[in-house]
Each structure stands twice: as structure tokens, then as C-alpha cells.
Amino acid sequence: MNPAEFIPPMMHGVSASKVFLKPSPASIQTVFDYLCAQFGHIDQSEWRQRFQDGLIYDAFGQKLNVNSAFHANSHVFYYRFLPHEIHVPFEHTILFENTDLMVIDKPHFLTMSPTGQYVQETLLVRLKNQTGIEQLTPIHRLDRETAGIVLFSKRPETRGAYQQMFAERKVQKTYHAIAPYALDMQFPQTVCLNMDKGEPFYTMKVYDGQPNSETEIHVLEHDAQWAKYLLKPHTGKQHQLRVHLAHLGLPIKNDPLYPNVAHKADHDFTAPLQLLAKHIEFKDPVTLQPMQFSSVQELKF
Structure with a gap:
């Protein structure tokens, strides 16, 4: 052979x-x-x-x-397998599927792809096991702690068209977040910051200089302590929404990294980060049809 x-x-x-x-x-x-x-x-x-x-x-x-x-x-x-993996006790939902595209509603705590201590307990491997489609590849990513809408490519032949769609910022994404309510702060407002790698290396930090990240922030509802914010990122920096809200003095509820790093045990699935990729809109580069999808999950105070 x-x-x-x-x-x-x-x-x-x-x-x-x-x-x-x-x-x-x-x-x-x-x-x-x-x-x-x-x-x-x-x-x-x-x-x-x-x-x-x-x-x-x-x-x-x-x-x-x-x-x-x-x-x-x-x-x-x-082949990479781990002798012991911590089971993530939450399930994903397939919201839509056609020849080229799969739209998933991801739960909190589920890593996107094999890395470090997770292989089977990742969204990609769960989907491959479920569908038998070996060519599945995430078109963009969500943090392990973040829940909500994420797109997967099913075919290498059209994958580049979807990736280019994100690279050219032709995708409109809307997030929801629970964070402290600030009575004296005006919304809506747009936050523009210069972000780069911080310390530890897996965090981001705000620096002086020309802004390279931009987020539009609205208040959807609130009580005396908490608010549900609608976030529209106009750029796609790592941890952008988490850093922008923390910079305003409004860190997202249960954030283990911002403003301070405070890791939980790997098997602790209580208190998920209150950040949800709620909605996505785009013109499909293959079918040329307008597409929009919303997570069925909801964040509560």
C-alpha cells in the first residue's frame, strides 16, 4: 500500500x-x-x-x-485519549444543520476542542461521536466558560468561505451578560480599549495606546443589584467582553479571571460565568440566504 x-x-x-x-x-x-x-x-x-x-x-x-x-x-x-476525564454534566443542542453548516447551542463549562485535560469531554468530539462527521471543525470559538451559539463547518470545500465571513466582520453577534448594575452610569455606551496579553499569559490586559477593541453595551433589565446587559462586539479580541465590563467596574457575575484570577476546582460546575452568546446573524456565503439563530438559554439575576 x-x-x-x-x-x-x-x-x-x-x-x-x-x-x-x-x-x-x-x-x-x-x-x-x-x-x-x-x-x-x-x-x-x-x-x-x-x-x-x-x-x-x-x-x-x-x-x-x-x-x-x-x-x-x-x-x-x-490517537489522543486521556485515562481520566472529568465529565461535564451539561449537553449541547443542535439548532440547525444543512450540507455545509451546523449551528450549536453550547452549554457552560464545555471546552470547544481537545486541549489539555479534555478530549472526549469537548464539544467537537461529542459532536463527532454523535454525527459521525470526521470533517467537523469550529468556524469560530467560545471560551469554555461561555455558553451559546457557535458555528461548525461540515465540509473542507466550503470552510474557507465561512472563515472569511468572520475575518471580514460580516457576522453580527449579540451577547447577554449579568453584571452589577450601576445607577450612575449612562447606557447605551460604546467602550473602546487597547487590549493585549496580560499576566498570567491566558488573560488579557488594558494598555495605553490606540484602541483595538470596541463593544456596544446596552441595559436590557435590572434590579437594585444586578443588570442584564446586551453586548455587541464590533471587534473580536480574546476575552473582550469580559475585559470591557470589568474595566467599567462591572465584572461579569462568576468570572474566574476578571478583575482577579480565582480558579475553581475542575469538577466544580456551580456558579457558571454569566455570559451567553445569544444571537448571531449573517448572510450565508454558500447559499447567499440571510441566516439568524438565537440560543434557547436565558441568563437570570
């Missing part, structure tokens, strides 16, 4: 990763040696378990074992 003909099948919603075996020191005698050296952040016992479970293939589709010889300038495939 020509190596190019072997396409590893999807397994439990997970697609195989491909690794090119670069020329290496003489001490690298086996594929196991190479993978352990190349991915030092993964424990050797985990690689050993993957070989034992038949999750490592060569370019011809043959399963490898820990003693399989290393051959430079070839490639291998491996």
Missing part, C-alpha cells in the same frame, strides 16, 4: 494526529523513543499505554508497539 493511501479512521470521535519522524540522534532507536523525546510534556507511561492499546500506526496503517524500529523521514499516526 502506498503510504498516501492510508487514512486513519476516526476513533471514538477523535481523529488521528500525524507526526513526521525527523532524523535524530543514534540514541533514538524506536518510535517510542522518538515520541517520548519529541513530546516531553507527555509522561512515558502514557505513550506506553497508547502503544499497548493499539493507538499508534505507521504510514502503511500497521499498528506499532514499543519496540517498533525508528525510521527517519517517515511518519506515524497516533
Whole structure:
């Protein structure tokens, strides 16, 4: 079989990763040696378990074992599974589907794609398991803590058209958030800030300089303590809505990052971040039809 003909099948919603075996020191005698050296952040016992479970293939589709010889300038495939994942006890909803597009209502606490400590407990892998569609890919992203509308591409042939739609800001997104009510603050208002990476590295920070982020903010309803805000981001910076409200002194309810980092235990699913991607509108670049979708979820004080 020509190596190019072997396409590893999807397994439990997970697609195989491909690794090119670069020329290496003489001490690298086996594929196991190479993978352990190349991915030092993964424990050797985990690689050993993957070989034992038949999750490592060569370019011809043959399963490898820990003693399989290393051959430079070839490639291998491996599947990523975690021995222990914390179950996320919330479900997604498929709101719409056609040949090219899938529209999902994502729950809080569900990570979009495999990363770190989550593989099976991610929206992408759950959807692949549910639908059997290996080519599913998120067109844009929501934070793990954020719930609401997110779009997935079903076909590589049209994926670029949807991605370009976002890149050209031809998508109108509306969010809802619960945050403190400020009696002395005027709304609606537009917040423009210069945002860049902060410390820790996964946070964002406001700096002096030319604004690179913009959000329109309205009050939908309120009581003496809390308000439900309608947020229209005109740019798409990481954590933009969370940073903008925190900058106003109105941090989103239950935010673990802003204004201060205060992580919860991974298995603590109480007090979700009160941020919801409520509505999305766009002209479908394939069908040329106007599209709009709203989350069935609602935030309450």
C-alpha cells in the first residue's frame, strides 16, 4: 500500500494526529523513543499505554508497539485519549444543520476542542461521536466558560468561505451578560480599549495606546443589584467582553479571571460565568440566504 493511501479512521470521535519522524540522534532507536523525546510534556507511561492499546500506526496503517524500529523521514499516526476525564454534566443542542453548516447551542463549562485535560469531554468530539462527521471543525470559538451559539463547518470545500465571513466582520453577534448594575452610569455606551496579553499569559490586559477593541453595551433589565446587559462586539479580541465590563467596574457575575484570577476546582460546575452568546446573524456565503439563530438559554439575576 502506498503510504498516501492510508487514512486513519476516526476513533471514538477523535481523529488521528500525524507526526513526521525527523532524523535524530543514534540514541533514538524506536518510535517510542522518538515520541517520548519529541513530546516531553507527555509522561512515558502514557505513550506506553497508547502503544499497548493499539493507538499508534505507521504510514502503511500497521499498528506499532514499543519496540517498533525508528525510521527517519517517515511518519506515524497516533490517537489522543486521556485515562481520566472529568465529565461535564451539561449537553449541547443542535439548532440547525444543512450540507455545509451546523449551528450549536453550547452549554457552560464545555471546552470547544481537545486541549489539555479534555478530549472526549469537548464539544467537537461529542459532536463527532454523535454525527459521525470526521470533517467537523469550529468556524469560530467560545471560551469554555461561555455558553451559546457557535458555528461548525461540515465540509473542507466550503470552510474557507465561512472563515472569511468572520475575518471580514460580516457576522453580527449579540451577547447577554449579568453584571452589577450601576445607577450612575449612562447606557447605551460604546467602550473602546487597547487590549493585549496580560499576566498570567491566558488573560488579557488594558494598555495605553490606540484602541483595538470596541463593544456596544446596552441595559436590557435590572434590579437594585444586578443588570442584564446586551453586548455587541464590533471587534473580536480574546476575552473582550469580559475585559470591557470589568474595566467599567462591572465584572461579569462568576468570572474566574476578571478583575482577579480565582480558579475553581475542575469538577466544580456551580456558579457558571454569566455570559451567553445569544444571537448571531449573517448572510450565508454558500447559499447567499440571510441566516439568524438565537440560543434557547436565558441568563437570570
